[in-house]
Amino acid sequence: MPDLDAHYWADRYRTGDAPWDIGHASAPLQAYFDQLDRKDLRILIPGGGRAYEAEHLHRNGFTHVFVIDLTDAPFQDLLRRCPDFPRDHLLVGDFFAHDASYDRIVEQTFLSALDPGLRPRYVRKMHALLRPGGRLVGVLFNDPLNTDKPPFGGSEAEYRALFGRVFTDLVLAPCTNSIPQRAGRELWLRATRAADGYVPVACSLYDRYEAWATQRTPLRIEHVDEAGAIVRSSGRIANLRTDRTDRTEWMDLDTGLAIRLDRIRSADPA
Numbered sequence: 001m002p003d004l005d006a007h008y009w010a011d012r013y014r015t016g017d018a019p020w021d022i023g024h025a026s027a028p029l030q031a032y033f034d035q036l037d038r039k040d041l042r043i044l045i046p047g048g049g050r051a052y053e054a055e056h057l058h059r060n061g062f063t064h065v066f067v068i069d070l071t072d073a074p075f076q077d078l079l080r081r082c083p084d085f086p087r088d089h090l091l092v093g094d095f096f097a098h099d100a101s102y103d104r105i106v107e108q109t110f111l112s113a114l115d116p117g118l119r120p121r122y123v124r125k126m127h128a129l130l131r132p133g134g135r136l137v138g139v140l141f142n143d144p145l146n147t148d149k150p151p152f153g154g155s156e157a158e159y160r161a162l163f164g165r166v167f168t169d170l171v172l173a174p175c176t177n178s179i180p181q182r183a184g185r186e187l188w189l190r191a192t193r194a195a196d197g198y199v200p201v202a203c204s205l206y207d208r209y210e211a212w213a214t215q216r217t218p219l220r221i222e223h224v225d226e227a228g229a230i231v232r233s234s235g236r237i238a239n240l241r242t243d244r245t246d247r248t249e250w251m252d253l254d255t256g257l258a259i260r261l262d263r264i265r266s267a268d269p270a
């Protein structure tokens, strides 16, 4: 597998090796954008490349459209096509390091460009970047595609398990208005962050809990219980689980105590 870093992507733009580029905003996303009323929605397009979706939104009066990409190579093309696109809305950097809050985030051949091992982090990061009630929308390949280089594909079952772990309100449906080259091979994705309630913990923290569970590390934990009282406990993590009905995430200690992950204030090896 090649290193999928900024050099890799910049090189592909430089050598004109960009078969994902369809030269316009994809039809499913255009149709979605065209029924939005509020032009002041904060919209992020991660891995936006030449960003035809951003151009479409900008030309249609949307004022808070942001694109983030590892390389600025494709932004030069966007600025040639659309010179008045706000330059400070074109962010060069890593999506996973980005920190802000959006009403909508747009997926268009970004997930398929990432190492599949990053998918759980992608879902958590999308959730974290959405304000409560915000939505991730876009299209996903319903096709296995490559295993050694982008584009990496997937299936409805895989995406359902992946997104369903974090998003309680999830729509994945066969796309009826794909461009002809992708017809029958795309799913429409709409994942809404719950208006309030459980806030999934950061990926890095969850990874740490998983490591401690695997290593059976004795821990000292402080959490806030349902009544708002501080509770101090110690034990080893017996299990990390997601509640099937409300998607809250829990840590079961070997002492029998169950703690909701977003209520933990500190956890350290004893």
Ligand SMILES: C[S@@+](CC[C@H](N)C(=O)[O-])C[C@H]1O[C@@H](n2cnc3c(N)ncnc32)[C@H](O)[C@@H]1O
Pocket: 004, 009, 010, 020, 021, 022, 046, 047, 048, 049, 050, 051, 068, 069, 070, 071, 074, 093, 094, 095, 096, 108, 109, 110, 113, 114
């Ligand atoms: C397959 S291209 C898709 C571009 C665009 N969405 C399109 O459909 O034309 C993937 C894009 O994601 C960008 N990218 C890859 N990893 C990224 C990351 N971690 N953060 C931000 N952008 C990333 C690449 O530079 C590239 O422009």
